[in-house]
Amino acid sequence: MLLASLVLLSTMLVSPALAQTDPLPSWNDGEVKQAIVKFVQSVTDRSSAQYIAPEARIATFDNDGTLWSEQPMYFQGFFAFDRVKALAPKHPEWKTKQPFKGILENDMKAVAAAGEKGLAEVVAVTHSGMTTDEFSQIVKDWLGQAKHPRFKRGFSELIFQPMLELLAYLRANGFKTYIVSGGGIDFMRVFTEQVYGIPPEQVVGSVGETRFEMRNGKPVLVKLPKINLVDDKAGKPVGIQRFIGRRPILAFGNSDGDLQMLQWTAAADGARFMGLVRHTDAQREWAYDRQSSIGRLDKALDEATAKNWTVVDMKRDWKKIYPFE
Amino acid sequence: MLLASLVLLSTMLVSPALAQTDPLPSWNDGEVKQAIVKFVQSVTDRSSAQYIAPEARIATFDNDGTLWSEQPMYFQGFFAFDRVKALAPKHPEWKTKQPFKGILENDMKAVAAAGEKGLAEVVAVTHSGMTTDEFSQIVKDWLGQAKHPRFKRGFSELIFQPMLELLAYLRANGFKTYIVSGGGIDFMRVFTEQVYGIPPEQVVGSVGETRFEMRNGKPVLVKLPKINLVDDKAGKPVGIQRFIGRRPILAFGNSDGDLQMLQWTAAADGARFMGLVRHTDAQREWAYDRQSSIGRLDKALDEATAKNWTVVDMKRDWKKIYPFE
Numbered sequence: 001m002l003l004a005s006l007v008l009l010s011t012m013l014v015s016p017a018l019a020q021t022d023p024l025p026s027w028n029d030g031e032v033k034q035a036i037v038k039f040v041q042s043v044t045d046r047s048s049a050q051y052i053a054p055e056a057r058i059a060t061f062d063n064d065g066t067l068w069s070e071q072p073m074y075f076q077g078f079f080a081f082d083r084v085k086a087l088a089p090k091h092p093e094w095k096t097k098q099p100f101k102g103i104l105e106n107d108m109k110a111v112a113a114a115g116e117k118g119l120a121e122v123v124a125v126t127h128s129g130m131t132t133d134e135f136s137q138i139v140k141d142w143l144g145q146a147k148h149p150r151f152k153r154g155f156s157e158l159i160f161q162p163m164l165e166l167l168a169y170l171r172a173n174g175f176k177t178y179i180v181s182g183g184g185i186d187f188m189r190v191f192t193e194q195v196y197g198i199p200p201e202q203v204v205g206s207v208g209e210t211r212f213e214m215r216n217g218k219p220v221l222v223k224l225p226k227i228n229l230v231d232d233k234a235g236k237p238v239g240i241q242r243f244i245g246r247r248p249i250l251a252f253g254n255s256d257g258d259l260q261m262l263q264w265t266a267a268a269d270g271a272r273f274m275g276l277v278r279h280t281d282a283q284r285e286w287a288y289d290r291q292s293s294i295g296r297l298d299k300a301l302d303e304a305t306a307k308n309w310t311v312v313d314m315k316r317d318w319k320k321i322y323p324f325e
Numbered sequence: 326m327l328l329a330s331l332v333l334l335s336t337m338l339v340s341p342a343l344a345q346t347d348p349l350p351s352w353n354d355g356e357v358k359q360a361i362v363k364f365v366q367s368v369t370d371r372s373s374a375q376y377i378a379p380e381a382r383i384a385t386f387d388n389d390g391t392l393w394s395e396q397p398m399y400f401q402g403f404f405a406f407d408r409v410k411a412l413a414p415k416h417p418e419w420k421t422k423q424p425f426k427g428i429l430e431n432d433m434k435a436v437a438a439a440g441e442k443g444l445a446e447v448v449a450v451t452h453s454g455m456t457t458d459e460f461s462q463i464v465k466d467w468l469g470q471a472k473h474p475r476f477k478r479g480f481s482e483l484i485f486q487p488m489l490e491l492l493a494y495l496r497a498n499g500f501k502t503y504i505v506s507g508g509g510i511d512f513m514r515v516f517t518e519q520v521y522g523i524p525p526e527q528v529v530g531s532v533g534e535t536r537f538e539m540r541n542g543k544p545v546l547v548k549l550p551k552i553n554l555v556d557d558k559a560g561k562p563v564g565i566q567r568f569i570g571r572r573p574i575l576a577f578g579n580s581d582g583d584l585q586m587l588q589w590t591a592a593a594d595g596a597r598f599m600g601l602v603r604h605t606d607a608q609r610e611w612a613y614d615r616q617s618s619i620g621r622l623d624k625a626l627d628e629a630t631a632k633n634w635t636v637v638d639m640k641r642d643w644k645k646i647y648p649f650e
Contacts, residue, residue, distance in 0.1 A: 055524060132566055176526075189570045199380060200570030201501075201526075207567055212559035212585055219588045221566050228553065228567075234537035241457055241546050242532055242553075243568060245514045245525030260537055263544045 023169040026162040026320040033317070035310050036166065039273045043249065044173050050271035054174035058248045060240060060261060061167070063181035063188060065254040065295040066277050067196060068159040071286040073294060075155045076183050079142055083126040124225035128208060131220040132186060139190040153324065156195045161323045167196055170250070180204045180240055182232030182257055186223070204243040206231045236261035252277065259300040262309065274309035276300060281315040348494040351487040351645040358642065360635050361491065364598045368574065369498050375596035379499035383573045385565060385586060388506035388513060390579035390620040391602050392521060393484040396611040398619060400480045401508050404467055408451040449550035453533060456545040457511060464515040478649065481520045486648045492521055495575070505529045505565055507557030507582055511548070529568040531556045561586035577602065584625040587634065599634035601625060606640040
């Protein structure tokens with residue numbers, strides 16, 4: 001406790017000095033960076049009409065495409081496909097059954113042809129049947145060894161350095177940073193604390209049902225193949241209200257799946273910041289928007305333009321994309 | 326920020342002095358108080374084998390019967406019945422329809438005879454159909470004027486002073502304090518921050534479905550008459566894992582509805598504290614346990630005895646029950 005106090009104290013004492021240095025070094029100077037800094041300064045300045053008390057400084061971030069990459073498919077998809085391959089020896093029937101056959105043969109067209117129903121089957125067999133503790137260990141093991149096909153690096157290395165700086169900058173200014181993602185809540189919680197500094201209790205995501213039961217006198221929670229919340233699109237404000245119970249004053253997304261979260265954030269009184277990450281850099285990351293099946297940015301881009309929300313242009317606004325660059 | 330820093334700093338500087346004073350003045354000296362203090366000291370002492378890092382210091386508390394009273398019925402029941410009376414002019418059909426007729430005529434036998442199905446109807450008409458913002462305002466207005474029939478005081482005055490001290494003591498020692506209650510999450514969030522110092526994002530409760538929709542261009546969340554989570558009994562570990570994503574190291578309840586939460590807390594490795602509040606004081610509060618239909622304490626009491634969990638005897642252990650005494 002004393003050590004923690006001293007660290008905290010020293011942080012406070014150097015705060016004025018830090019304010020002189022750049023809290024967002026990987027962001028190019030320009031309108032976007034200025035808008036972020038201006039917003040944070042105005043809501044934290046007690047003499048400002050826009051001042052907002054620390055407990056109300058809730059910031060919500062989408063994950064896929066906003067905090068880390070999401071191409072050529074959502075990273076949780078790679079996890080699910082790798083799990084199918086790992087489980088295949090116990091499921092000889094998958095050799096002839098789509099979409100499992102397609103996954104085992106790396107035939108993505110066949111997988112896509114199985115549609116949402118096929119994908120739901122894959123999610124069910126890879127994300128349920130085990131206890132929550134077992135699932136966390138499976139994800140942890142996978143993250144420790146799986147590599148992204150393009151970058152040949154661990155998936156948790158493909159996070160956006162400028163967004164890490166933004167998260168840290170917000171926290172240093174009294175914000176509580178949350179993830180609000182369509183991704184699986186149990187999947188994300190394995191790495192968000194280490195990778196983003198966001199603890200499990202500040203992660204909102206899609207939720208599966210679980211069942212409490214006793215196994216050899218020890219209680220466990222078993223993951224069931226039944227969805228409780230799809231935390232995407234109109235499900236994002238639902239998830240925010242359910243898990244946080246307060247409205248964000250800052251929200252960041254990158255796709256139409258984030259539109260309702262941004263609308264929900266924008267609609268309250270007081271200073272608000274709505275941001276979109278636009279993927280414009282095919283060389284360093286990817287470039288896609290209105291036509292993409294993954295992370296489509298179409299309606300949300302129109303609304304951002306109409307309502308003057310902040311749109312980050314990766315190519316223009318980010319000096320650096322990934323920490324390892 | 327500066328002011329907050331100074332306040333925080335002064336808190337830190339006086340901490341060693343405070344450690345000399347009694348953090349639990351409304352608790353009588355004895356085994357229970359000693360067990361609490363010993364547990365907190367052992368998990369916060371860096372030189373102790375039981376030391377637990379601050380981020381893992383999660384404490385979960387039931388609400389009804391643990392943080393405030395729950396007799397002669399759950400306080401949310403009074404809210405629901407008062408709402409039925411307030412809404413009655415718009416529902417002439419309730420004059421002849423149970424359990425509404427019974428509520429309007431204060432005929433509790435008729436209400437009870439309508440059983441769970443009848444109660445579910447009451448919950449539906451009083452807890453859905455409005456937006457989340459409208460519901461919060463309704464609860465707030467009700468809390469501001471409703472009086473408990475025995476004490477003639479506001480319901481939020483019937484909170485347990487010793488438990489307020491325990492919550493504050495835990496927070497001062499780096500714990501994050503949560504409510505995990507069978508009560509409605511939207512109902513509790515209206516008052517938990519002011520009354521217990523527990524912010525909305527640290528309240529887990531029973532959850533109803535909501536629907537995001539646009540009304541006159543403004544997004545709202547409409548409360549629906551459909552249950553998403555019953556955060557009671559086996560639902561408590563489910564709620565803890567879903568909302569917090571970490572296992573508590575301390576949990577406090579008062580009834581069989583809390584048994585699984587206590588089992589879930591007890592089953593992990595490391596130092597753990599499981600507590601039950603036993604209502605033994607008919608004069609100052611109420612006395613009930615194995616035979617009570619509200620807050621029945623039967624199986625959990627047996628398990629507490631068998632496993633040496635801490636059982637608070639209100640009459641013996643609490644100098645004071647309510648803050649107003």
